[in-house]
Amino acid sequence: MVIFSVYVVNKAGGLIYQYDNYVPRAEAEKTFSHPLDLVLKHHDEKVVVSFGQRDGIRVGHAVLSINGVDVMGKNTADGKDILEYLKDPSNYPVSIRFGRARLSSNEKLMLASMFHSLFAIGSQLSPEVGSSGIEMLETDVFKLHCFQTLTGIKFIVLADPRQSGIDALLRKIYEIYSDFALKNPFYSLEMPIRCELFDQNLKSALEIAEKAGNFGAGS
Amino acid sequence: MTVHNLYIFDRNGNCLFYNEWNRKKQAGISKEEEFKLMYGMLFSIRSFVSKMSPLDMKEGFLSFQTSKYRLHYYETPSGLKFVMNTDLSVTNARDTLQHIYSNLYVEYIVKNPVCVLGHSLDSELFSSRLDAFIRALPYYSPRAA
Numbered sequence: 001m002v003i004f005s006v007y008v009v010n011k012a013g014g015l016i017y018q019y020d021n022y023v024p025r026a027e028a029e030k031t032f033s034h035p036l037d038l039v040l041k042h043h044d045e046k047v048v049v050s051f052g053q054r055d056g057i058r059v060g061h062a063v064l065s066i067n068g069v070d071v072m073g074k075n076t077a078d079g080k081d082i083l084e085y086l087k088d089p090s091n092y093p094v095s096i097r098f099g100r101a102r103l104s105s106n107e108k109l110m111l112a113s114m115f116h117s118l119f120a121i122g123s124q125l126s127p128e129v130g131s132s133g134i135e136m137l138e139t140d141v142f143k144l145h146c147f148q149t150l151t152g153i154k155f156i157v158l159a160d161p162r163q164s165g166i167d168a169l170l171r172k173i174y175e176i177y178s179d180f181a182l183k184n185p186f187y188s189l190e191m192p193i194r195c196e197l198f199d200q201n202l203k204s205a206l207e208i209a210e211k212a213g214n215f216g217a218g219s
Numbered sequence: 220m221t222v223h224n225l226y227i228f229d230r231n232g233n234c235l236f237y238n239e240w241n242r243k244k245q246a247g248i249s250k251e252e253e254f255k256l257m258y259g260m261l262f263s264i265r266s267f268v269s270k271m272s273p274l275d276m277k278e279g280f281l282s283f284q285t286s287k288y289r290l291h292y293y294e295t296p297s298g299l300k301f302v303m304n305t306d307l308s309v310t311n312a313r314d315t316l317q318h319i320y321s322n323l324y325v326e327y328i329v330k331n332p333v334c335v336l337g338h339s340l341d342s343e344l345f346s347s348r349l350d351a352f353i354r355a356l357p358y359y360s361p362r363a364a
Contacts, residue, residue: 004273005273022273023273024273024274026274026275058275060269060275100273100274100275103270103271107270111267111270111271114263114267115267117263118260118263118264118267121256121260122260122283122285122290123285124246124247124256125246125253125256125257125260126244126285126287126288127223127224127239127241127242127243127244127288127304128223128243128244128287128288128306129243129244129287130286130287131285131286131287131288132285132286132287133285134283134284134285135284135285135286136283136284137264137268137280137282137283138280138281138282138283138284139268139272139276139278139279139280139281140276140277140278140279140281141272141273141274141275141276141277142271142272142273142274144271158271158273
């Protein structure tokens with residue numbers, strides 16, 4: 001029962017705060033010999049598996065490190081292109097670590113803005129009058145909860161699908177935002193939140209929510 | 220407890236079928252634009268979910284809910300998308316959508332030699348069976364307008 005991350009989006013759709021509480025990294029490291037039986041391709045400045053799923057290495061996983069040394073985007077740490085490196089039989093046997101690529105800050109910004117728009121479209125396509133935007137989005141591995149305040153700020157929490165008490169947690173995060181960000185005289189509205197007390201209190205609220213499994217109303 | 224409407228999209232984004240039972244509010248745009256917007260929203264949600272997901276997903280996006288309705292989504296391996304809007308009391312319509320696919324779509328459209336796949340579904344048998352099936356659902360009740 002886990003809370004993965006928290007995002008706060010301002011009313012223009014820009015990400016102003018992001019915190020990763022728990023990031024499960026399923027990685028697989030294997031030693032390969034020439035020729036490589038996985039098909040790799042360039043995607044978004046990374047090298048990802050496009051075909052040849054096996055042994056914990058899934059399609060979409062990115063190359064994280066080669067021979068123990070972390071890669072830098074499309075190139076190895078020495079600056080050589082990864083696909084060229086792997087075509088050369090003299091470099092084998094080689095040990096490659098694959099896993100889900102971590103999201104860069106830019107990608108998080110884009111995803112937050114994307115959600116901001118999807119939230120609005122969810123309200124427009126409603127078959128019922130007076131619908132809000134997307135408040136909860138469910139997949140098989142996580143549930144995304146969103147709470148929009150009257151001023152247009154969205155608090156988004158990604159959690160395990162079985163985690164309960166997220167509504168109360170969202171209200172609590174709003175309370176922490178108004179106490180430690182809004183009341184901070186050095187904080188400008190709609191700007192990225194860089195307030196230590198906000199971070200600390202958010203972390204402890206998440207811990208309480210995870211332990212209790214259910215965030216009590218009287219906390 | 221009610222079903223508002225149902226969309227069926229093919230893998231290219233064409234809306235093959237649409238029917239509504241209890242829709243209170245129209246989107247304010249033409250039907251064609253609404254289909255495109257719906258498909259675009261679903262495509263974006265799927266891409267969003269695959270990037271955001273902390274773990275590898277098997278089924279992907281299942282449903283979302285707002286304060287007034289819930290959208291259920293089911294996609295077949297061939298790229299056919301079934302989208303149903305219901306009210307909030309319906310928590311899991313995945314089996315329903317799967318049933319619509321295997322027992323109605325496959326039976327009355329795929330197995331029909333006259334129906335061209337990829338074009339709008341204009342089989343009357345399919346429409347009437349689907350309508351009867353939806354009305355027979357335990358969570359469907361025609362609301363007094």
